[in-house]
Amino acid sequence: MTEPALQLDAVGLQIGGARILRDVSMQVATGEMVGVIGPNGAGKTTLFNIISGVSVPTSGRVLLGGDDVTGRKVHQRARAGLGRTFQTSSVFPGLTVGENARLAAQSKLGGATSPWRFPRADDEASGVAARCLEEVGLAHHTGTAAGVLSHGDKRKLEIAMLLATEPEVVLLDEPMAGVGSGDVGGLVEVIRRLHASGRTVLMVEHHMEVLLGLVDRVAVMHHGELLAIDTPKAVMADPAVQKAYLGETV
Structure with missing residues (x-):
């Protein structure tokens, strides 16, 4: 039986007397896209922090491909094949689009990571960066300063940088x-x-029309608990979800 790409076993987080997450369990299959929704304060970002290693759960386990990574640091999980983008932009605005992507590629490949080192056009990191920029549709912006991109293009650049880490x-x-x-x-x-x-x-996303058109399943967080996880159609029809998150009328 194939191991899930990502698995959470009864993950919880308690800080002092406050319980932030309570017994969250889910499995995400290889190649699956799952959307995470919930009102502000539901625990979505905390859940991402625990999966990525920013925060350590006080109970439960996080597994990547069947390997327990609960005690591993952020960079160790990245080496194990986990990548993350954040709510706020994480590009280097003073560097070009190509330099941003190349730095990400260098971090994966190892070696010097200075953008001021003049790389050959055919070196490995430059090649990886070029492929990733092509994949997100930013190849024509390679020499553009990242700081002048539209917010949407900055998001694309962040994804290209993520792709460069494989x-x-x-x-x-x-x-x-x-x-x-x-x-x-x-x-x-x-x-x-x-x-x-x-x-x-x-993916955590508040833009419901976008999310429901992309994902295979939707996970609904509410007060730090996983309220439901199912297909978009089933979740939207769930009375508990309608009451807790979407309101009485959908």
């Missing part, structure tokens, strides 16, 4: 946050291709 499991934390309506369609296609490439994707 992750097998990808966490996207509100990729549409702050993105203008004109950039949403292009970013959706990038995420769709990311999923179609066979990577496993877990």
Whole structure:
């Protein structure tokens, strides 16, 4: 039997007397895309922090491909094939698009990571960066300063940087946050291709129309608990979900 790409076993987090997460269990199959929804304070970002190693759970386990990574650091999980984007932009605005992508590739390949070292156009990191920028549709912006990109293109660059680290499991934390309506369609296609490439994707997103059109299943968080996880259609029809998150009327 194939191990899930990502598995949470009764994950909990308690800080002082406050219980932030309570017994969250789920399995995400290889190549599956799961959306995570819930009102503010439901525990979505905390869940991502625990999966990525930013926070350590006080109970339960996190497994990647069947390996227990609960005690591993962020960089160790990255080496194990886990990648994450964040709600706020994480590009280097003073560097070019190509330099940003190349730094990410260098971090995976090892060796010097200075963007001011003049690389050969045919070196391995430059090649990886070029392929990743092509994949997200930013190849024509290689020499553009990242700081002048639209917010949507910055999100694409973040995904290109993520791809350069060759992750097998990808966490996207509100990729549409702050993105203008004109950039949403292009970013959706990038995420769709990311999923179609066979990577496993877990995505937190408040843009419900976008999320429901992309994911295989939806996980609903409420007060630190996993309220439901099912197909978008089944979740939207669940009375408990409607009451807790979407309101009495959908």
